[in-house]
Amino acid sequence: MPRAATTSDPFNAIAEPRRREILTLLAAEEWPVADIATELAMGQPSVSKHLRVLLDVGLVEVRREGRQAFYRTNPMQIKAIHDWTSRFEQYWTGQLLRIKARAERAR
Amino acid sequence: MPRAATTSDPFNAIAEPRRREILTLLAAEEWPVADIATELAMGQPSVSKHLRVLLDVGLVEVRREGRQAFYRTNPMQIKAIHDWTSRFEQYWTGQLLRIKARAERAR
DNA sequence: ACAACCTATGCCGATAACGGAATATGTCAA
């Protein structure tokens, strides 16, 4: 059995490097599909398919205007992933403090 | 072409729900393989395979002692993912502020 | 209505991923 569908799990949607590129691009402002394809050197159908996945998990939003579709990142969904990783924050700060202390003992 | 191998991309390794469970369990303290399997109700070979993936991308570390292998989460690698999501932080805080402002205007 | 345009979807072949069962590797104790 393969993993949970990309269309239902934000973590899985993020797993694809191309989709992370798209999210980064669309973070600051909305982009039409064709421009995304040009900017990231991808085929238009490929971009549309990735956007479809990102849309299904709520990582992007669309605004349709005539025959164009403007996509933009929905940061709140990325916050969900950020929050999950934050649960480990106490451990890596502890680790960083130990590394720092060791460095100071060494000099 | 499928996506980048789980063994080379931390984001991809994290995409599997079972592996996230393992990481959460191993965050506070190290665990031997058999205990992980019992705790999470998974088969031992399955756990070993997931740990292998997590080890390859550096998300866990091992300490071998006799015939046991104690695994623990390596928080620094999770920090890498955390850092990527942080690039979007300015956008979701902005979004939260707008929601808050709208709520206050409404009451 | 027709053509140009932008975007979405369907089909294809190749590939990686998963779980489960069996088995291999390695370690300890008698």
Added chain:
DNA sequence: TTGACATATTCCGTTATCGGCATAGGTTGT
């Protein structure tokens, strides 16, 4: 050495995923 124990790997069948190409939908302008 032999057997019990802990973990790792291999094999197998099933399924999701990706890119590329062709094409379908929907919109605008003539």
